[in-house]
Amino acid sequence: MDPWRYSTQGISIALRVTPRGGRDGIDGIETLADGRAVVKVRVRAIAEGGEANRAVTELLAKALGVKKRDVRVLSGTTSRHKQIAVDGDPKKLGELMRSLTAAQPD
Template identity: 80%
Template sequence: MADRPADPWRYSGDGISIALRVTPRGGRDDIDGIEKLADGRSVVKVRVRAIADGGEANRAVTELLAKALRVPKASVRILSGTTSRLKQVAVGGDPKSLGDALRALTARNSEQKD
């Protein structure tokens, strides 16, 4: 996998900001790895069972990320894209630990798909 996309998250002093592509009604709640979009940006692929109605999918996304990254739900918030499949999400906590956890989750799940 030589053409691995760049990490779709940025580090800040109080956590990380993650670019996501969300699939509502995706059959299960899961992080599917990293994908490179047509415009060259990298995103973390996330699927949730919830429908995109009344904020249900957004709530499921924040809960999934909180559980996967082992942070309180209150530490995960959607910065932009609340009505879009492409979202920017902030996760509060130790940036290095969060980045390492995301790298492990996305690498493991990308390998399962290959």
Template identity: 65%
Template sequence: MKPWRAIAGGVQVALRVTPRGGRDAIDGIETLSDGRSVLKLRVRAVADGGEANRAVTELLAKSLGVPKAAVQLTSGATARLKQVAISGDPVALDQTLRALTAAHKPMRKS
């Protein structure tokens, strides 16, 4: 199950973010213990003053080839589990997300 879904004007993506993760990267898809799927991200930024959230939006924008303004945090500003809305063509965004996560084997978190 993919952690994103098409919405009007883009996609909604469920994330699990690791701040101070040593590098900025998309680490694939993870299935949480409750069965939900999330896109795993790690960022170098610390979770202080919104720095990690800014790093997350910048990483997603760069990886998906959209402007930074197209990535909006919709929930989870102070949590590891977040939701973002990404504006753009839902079909193109879906294809790009599939390509970004294809190299990573899905993980299951206990």
């Protein structure tokens, strides 16, 4: 099961974020202990003052080819587990996420 859901505005992505991860990148898909699938993301930014959230939204905007304003945190602003909304063509965004995460299977 994909860790993203489709809507009329775009997609919603479940993430597990590693701040201070040494580099900015998408590390594939992981299945959590409760069975939920999440996209593993790491950023160099620290988890203070919203820096890691900003880095995550910028990373996803660049990777998916959308404007920064089209990526926002829906929930989990102070947690490693986040829901991120990305506005745009849902089919295209889903295909991009599949290709970005397929290179590194869990």
